Amino acid sequence: MSNGGDAALAAVPLPMRGRPRGARWSKRVFYPLAGMLVLFGLWWLGGYWLQHDRSISSFGGFAPAPTLRTLWHLIMTGQLWGIAGPSLYRIAMGLFWAIVIGVPIGISVGLKPPIREMTHVPFQFLRMISPLSWMPVAVLVFPSWNGAIVFLITMAAVWPVLFSTAQGVRRIDPVWFKVARNLGGSGFQLLRRIVIPAIAQDIFSGIRLALGVAWIVLVPAEYLGVTSGLGYAINDARDEFDYSTVTAIVLVIGAIGFCLDAICVAMIRQFSWHRED
Template sequence: MSAKQAAVIGFMRADHPSRMSWRRWGLRPFYPVIGGGLLLGLWWLGGFIIQHDSRISSFSGFAPAPTFRTLYHLIASGALWGIAAPSMYRIGMGLFWAILIGVPFGVGVGLFKEVREITHFPFQFLRMISPLSWMPVAVLTFPSWDGAIIFLIAMAAVWPVLFSTAQGVRRIDPLWFKVARNLGGNGFQLLRRIIIPAVGQDIFAGIRLALGVAWIVLVPAEYLGVTSGLGYAINDARDSFDYSTVTAMVLAIGVIGFFLDAICVSMIKKFSWHQEG
């Protein structure tokens, strides 16, 4: 081993002084703050460039200062909650139907080889279709825009839940089922005592992925037809050239999505059999 290789390996060791210094200074709790500060700095730099460029200075509302002023006004007046509530309802109902459909189908696909082989082609085919492609079908099928948007969200969210559940079921040790049957367990008891507890973490991991996809589908879906929600607010503010409101809504979407994702992460950890230190 050359001296250069030995130096690289020595630096990568956890007990190397250069690596330990970060822990010794106690900076680890501030990592999110550092990351957020870098993001805010890039945002401020972009706003500064826009403000001082005469060709695009009319878009200065995208800068942090006017955005935070508008966001504060929306929160203080309570308008933000009224804007976000319809979107949260649509997300919640879309995820509800995705879980209601995805978990049972996922268990079936994971348990039975015949079901897995029969459904492989149709599921993979449908999964690759953009959820927004179903918009004309949804508009013609459902009597309200809420129903159409919930359908689109469910179509986007069902596949992560289904495939994550199926993958979790396939990882269950077959000996568990054999022991349970020898002890007189029936199908319902196997489902309640073995399958659901074993794949709980996988289900919530799928829900976390589904939430990210659904959150992406929600905004463009609300551009069409509805008169409420975060997507509608962005579209309406854009048409009014109110760029600070546009950015405030984008920021609100990011914050709400971040906290929803944090809830999913906490549920994944709760159902994990390997508790992290």
């Protein structure tokens, strides 16, 4: 009986023995779509309440219908690209400097125990300082608000990159270094052939975390001084009581952040040593 059962199992096509296709579809499409429909339903109920409660009906612009109309208008007139462009530039520059600073220092911290012991307390202390608290310093040091905002984003993003890089280096098997040195590998070759490939996934994981923190810091940083960007647009629309524009830009912030995070996830999977089916 056992042999017959094994033979029957072997005759079953391989996809049927793994996760059913319906389960894969549910995980990748149905559940995310259902979650977004629930979120939209809650938004619609809240908007309906705002529009029909006379005491707060002036906030009806937060409802889905006026928000989506305003969002469509921003897209069709091209205003949306002018609003989002400066913010994306600041995020890109902040992440660039966070990577330039965080990756080399993280590699040094991971490779050299004395450096790790010396920097642990100072780095933990600096990490716990709110990035926005550096605003007075940034205003004094940098001649423009753009430079100050990039500095604040860098201060927020550098720590996830640094610590993820250092943790990735510490997980590298020391035997790899011994074998490479026995084969005549130099310090630069060890870095290029062993360290960077081994920690690529950790670096992109750190960048993903850094992006989330930087995206949160960006909007309040743009409330002050600048006259462009997503944060400025929200603040300006709020001052003009244009609540549909406020909500439309909030949707844009969420959509752009989601897309940037998806890019980071794709890069993490690309450099992952564990391949999913």
